[in-house]
Amino acid sequence: MQPQPALKSTYKAPPLPPGWTEHKAPTGHTYYYNAETKESTYKRPVTAAAPPTAPSANPASSFWQHQAVPQINLSDPNVANAFMSQYGQPQHQPGQQRGGRGPGGRGGSHARPKPQPIDKPRSKVAIPGHEPWILVYTKYGRRFAYNSAKNASYWRIPEKLMPAILELDKARIRQKAEGKALDTLQGSEGPPEKTDGPEEQEKDYDSSEYEEVEVTDDEDGGDGHATKRQRTEDPDQSENNGPVEFTEEDIAAQLAAMGADYGEDYEMGQDYDDYDHGEAAPQLSDDDARELFKDMLSDFNINPYSPWDTLIEQGRIVDDPRYTVLPTTKARKEVWEEWSRITIQELKELRQKQEKKDPRIAYFALLQDKATPKLYWAEFKRKYKREDAMKDIKVADKDREKWYREYISRLKLPQSTLKSDLKKLLESVPLSQLNNRSSASSLPPAVLTDLRYWSLDTKSRDEFVEGYIAGLGPPPDSGAEQGAGEDEATKKAKEERRKRERALQDRERAVQEEKHRQEKKLQFERARLREEERELERAMQVGKKGLQSQLTPQEGERFI
Amino acid sequence: MPPIRPSSKRKPPPDGFSDIEEDLLIFSNKMKDAQNAPSDNIPKHQAQWPIFQISHQRSRYIYELYYEKEAISKQLYDWLLKNGYADAALIAKWKKQGYEKLCCLRCIQTKETNFNSTCVCRVPRAQMKGEDREVQCVSCGCRGCASTD
Numbered sequence: 001m002q003p004q005p006a007l008k009s010t011y012k013a014p015p016l017p018p019g020w021t022e023h024k025a026p027t028g029h030t031y032y033y034n035a036e037t038k039e040s041t042y043k044r045p046v047t048a049a050a051p052p053t054a055p056s057a058n059p060a061s062s063f064w065q066h067q068a069v070p071q072i073n074l075s076d077p078n079v080a081n082a083f084m085s086q087y088g089q090p091q092h093q094p095g096q097q098r099g100g101r102g103p104g105g106r107g108g109s110h111a112r113p114k115p116q117p118i119d120k121p122r123s124k125v126a127i128p129g130h131e132p133w134i135l136v137y138t139k140y141g142r143r144f145a146y147n148s149a150k151n152a153s154y155w156r157i158p159e160k161l162m163p164a165i166l167e168l169d170k171a172r173i174r175q176k177a178e179g180k181a182l183d184t185l186q187g188s189e190g191p192p193e194k195t196d197g198p199e200e201q202e203k204d205y206d207s208s209e210y211e212e213v214e215v216t217d218d219e220d221g222g223d224g225h226a227t228k229r230q231r232t233e234d235p236d237q238s239e240n241n242g243p244v245e246f247t248e249e250d251i252a253a254q255l256a257a258m259g260a261d262y263g264e265d266y267e268m269g270q271d272y273d274d275y276d277h278g279e280a281a282p283q284l285s286d287d288d289a290r291e292l293f294k295d296m297l298s299d300f301n302i303n304p305y306s307p308w309d310t311l312i313e314q315g316r317i318v319d320d321p322r323y324t325v326l327p328t329t330k331a332r333k334e335v336w337e338e339w340s341r342i343t344i345q346e347l348k349e350l351r352q353k354q355e356k357k358d359p360r361i362a363y364f365a366l367l368q369d370k371a372t373p374k375l376y377w378a379e380f381k382r383k384y385k386r387e388d389a390m391k392d393i394k395v396a397d398k399d400r401e402k403w404y405r406e407y408i409s410r411l412k413l414p415q416s417t418l419k420s421d422l423k424k425l426l427e428s429v430p431l432s433q434l435n436n437r438s439s440a441s442s443l444p445p446a447v448l449t450d451l452r453y454w455s456l457d458t459k460s461r462d463e464f465v466e467g468y469i470a471g472l473g474p475p476p477d478s479g480a481e482q483g484a485g486e487d488e489a490t491k492k493a494k495e496e497r498r499k500r501e502r503a504l505q506d507r508e509r510a511v512q513e514e515k516h517r518q519e520k521k522l523q524f525e526r527a528r529l530r531e532e533e534r535e536l537e538r539a540m541q542v543g544k545k546g547l548q549s550q551l552t553p554q555e556g557e558r559f560i
Numbered sequence: 561m562p563p564i565r566p567s568s569k570r571k572p573p574p575d576g577f578s579d580i581e582e583d584l585l586i587f588s589n590k591m592k593d594a595q596n597a598p599s600d601n602i603p604k605h606q607a608q609w610p611i612f613q614i615s616h617q618r619s620r621y622i623y624e625l626y627y628e629k630e631a632i633s634k635q636l637y638d639w640l641l642k643n644g645y646a647d648a649a650l651i652a653k654w655k656k657q658g659y660e661k662l663c664c665l666r667c668i669q670t671k672e673t674n675f676n677s678t679c680v681c682r683v684p685r686a687q688m689k690g691e692d693r694e695v696q697c698v699s700c701g702c703r704g705c706a707s708t709d
Contacts (some may be wrong), residue, residue: 303583304631305579305580305625305631306582306583307583307621307624309617310586337628337629340629340631341628341629341630341631344629393567393572393573396572
C-alpha cells in the first residue's frame with residue numbers, strides 16, 4: 001500500500017507547458033524552471049488551452065460553498081465575462097501575477113506556497129464481512145480502503161464496502177457519543193444548531209488546498225479531527241484568492257470530486273447528527289442509571305471486595321450495554337463503591353444469620369472416614385495433608401492431634417459404652433434444639449461437634465439417633481414466622497428491577513424510532529437538494545450575451 | 561515494604577480473611593512478577609517503580625476496605641498490618657490532611673534531597689511551571705499525588 005503520495009494520488013496535476021521542468025528545492029519545495037526564459041517559479045505553470053475536465057460528468061455545485069462556484073471553463077472569454085459579471089471578481093490569469101504578490105491582501109508569509117504535508121497511515125480497522133479489506137485512517141483524519149489480498153488501495157471507497165463501513169462508522173460514533181456527555185452541545189442552541197457543525201468543517205475543508213485530494217470521510221470530522229488538520233488560512237481568504245490558487249482545472253476537479261462525494265458526506269453528517277437526536281430524546285433518570293449499573297454489577301457476580309482496577313482489567317462488564325448508562329468512569333466508580341459497600345453489608349448480615357459451620361465437623365467426618373488405630377498421628381497427618389479439613393487455618397494443629405488421639409482411643413471402647421455415651425450427649429441437648437421434628441441429617445451443632453457422636457460407626461449411630469428422636473416430644477412453641485416479611489421484600493425488589501429494565505427497553509426503542517424519522521427526513525432533504533442544484537445549473541448556463549440570456553431565459557442558443 | 565510473613569510463622573488470620581484472600585493473592589503474584597522482572601534495559605532508578613506501585617495499591621486496597629467500605633473488622637485490619645500486607649506508616653499519612661493521595665514515604669522525606677524539599681510529585685498540577693507537566697518522580701514513578709489533583 002502506498003498512502004504516502006496520497007495527496008496527489010487522485011488528482012493528477014495537469015501537464016507542464018513545453019519548456020518547463022519540475023525540480024525539488026533542498027527545502028523540499030517543488031519549483032518549476034523554464035530553461036528558455038531562465039524563469040523559475042513555485043507556482044505550477046499551466047498551459048493556456050488545457051481541455052476542461054469532463055464538465056458534464058457531474059452537474060454538481062455544492063450547497064455548502066460560500067458562493068456556488070460553477071463548473072465553467074474560464075479560458076473561454078465569453079464564459080469568463082459572464083462569470084465576472086455574476087461574481088464581480090477580477091479575473092487573474094495565472095501568468096499575470098507570477099513574480100508579483102497575490103492580490104487578495106496576502107501577507108508576506110504566504111508569498112511561497114506551503115510545502116504539502118505528508119500524510120501517513122495511523123490506524124487500521126478490518127471491515128467486517130469483507131475479509132481482505134481494511135479501512136486505514138491517516139494522520140490527517142482521512143481514510144482509504146485497502147485490499148491486502150490484491151495489495152491495492154483506493155481513496156474512493158468501493159460500492160460494495162459502503163454498507164459495512166457505514167455500520168462501522170455508526171458503531172464508532174455511537175461509542176464516541178456515549179463516552180462523552182451530551183454537554184458537548186454548545187450551550188443554549190438546541191440540536192438543530194448541531195447540524196451546522198460537520199458541514200462547517202466540510203466547507204473549510206473544501207475551500208483550501210487539500211481539496212485536490214478526493215476525501216471520502218468528512219463525517220468523522222466531528223470535533224477532534226478538524227483541529228488536527230493544519231488549517232492556517234481561513235476560508236474567506238482563500239476564496240478571495242481563488243483565481244490565484246486555483247486554475248480552472250483545479251476548480252473543475254474539485255467540483256467533480258465534491259459532486260461525487262457530497263451525497264455521501266451529507267448523509268454521514270446527517271447520520272451523526274441524527275444520532276445525537278436519538279440520544280437526547282429519551283433520557284434515563286440519574287437514579288435509574290445508577291440502579292441499572294448496580295444491577296449489572298450484581299448480575300456479573302462481581303466480588304464486592306475486589307478493587308476497581310481488577311474489575312476493569314477483567315473487562316467483563318465493559319461490553320455490557322448497561323456499562324454506558326453512566327457517562328463517565330468517575331461516576332461509574334462512585335456507583336461501584338456504593339454498590340460494594342452495600343453488598344458487603346448485606347453479605348455480613350447474611351453470614352451472621354447463617355449458622356457458622358464449625359470446622360471441627362469436617363475434621364471429625366474425616367476422622368471417621370480415614371482414621372484407624374493402625375496409623376500414628378504423624379503418619380495420618382502426612383497421608384491426608386491434602387484434605388481440606390487438614391488445611392483449615394481455623395483449627396490449630398495441636399487440637400487436631402489431640403482429637404485424633406482421643407478418637408483412636410474411643411474406637412477401642414466397646415459398642416455399648418459408645419452408645420450410652422451418645423445417649424448421654426443427646427439427652428444433654430435441650431428440647432428446643434432437638435425434638436421429634438428434627439431429622440438425623442440436620443442435628444444441632446452441639447451434637448455434631450462432639451466426638452461421642454462420631455465415634456460410633458455411621459449405620460448403627462443413625463439408627464440409634466433416629467430411634468431417640470422419635471421418642472422425643474414436639475418443640476416448645478416460641479418461634480414466629482419470619483418468612484413472610486422476607487418474601488415481601490424480595491418481591492418488591494424484583495418489581496423495581498423489572499421496571500428499570502422496561503425503562504431501558506423503552507429508551508432503546510425511542511432511539512430507533514428517532515433514527516427512522518431522521519432517515520426519512522434525510523431522503524426528503526436530499527431530493528430537495530437535487531432539485532435546487534438542477535435549478536442552479538440551469539441558471540449557470542450563460543450564453544454569449546452574458547446576462548441578457550439570464551433575463552430572457554427562453555431564447556434558446558447556448559454556447560457551452 | 562517488609563515482606564509478608566510466611567503462613568507457618570504467623571497466627572491464623574481472623575474472620576473475613578477468606579473474602580479478601582483471592583485479591584491479596586493477585587497482588588502478591590503481581591509483586592513476585594515485578595520482583596523477578598529483568599531490569600537490564602531500564603534506567604536504574606526506574607527498576608523499583610513497579611514494586612513501589614504495587615505496594616501502594618495493596619496498601620490502598622486494605623485502607624479502603626477498612627476505612628471507606630468498612631468491609632473488614634478491626635482485628636483483621638490489625639492482623640493485615642502486622643503481617644506486612646499494608647504499610648502502616650503510609651496509611652497513617654493518608655489520614656492527614658493534604659496527604660490523602662500520597663504515593664510513597666520517600667516522596668515526603670525532605671532530608672534526602674539536595675534542597676530539603678519534597679518530591680516533584682507533591683507539587684499540585686496547577687502550580688507546575690514549564691511545558692511538560694507530565695513528570696514522573698524519581699523515587700516511585702508517581703505522576704502527581706497532591707490532594708488537589
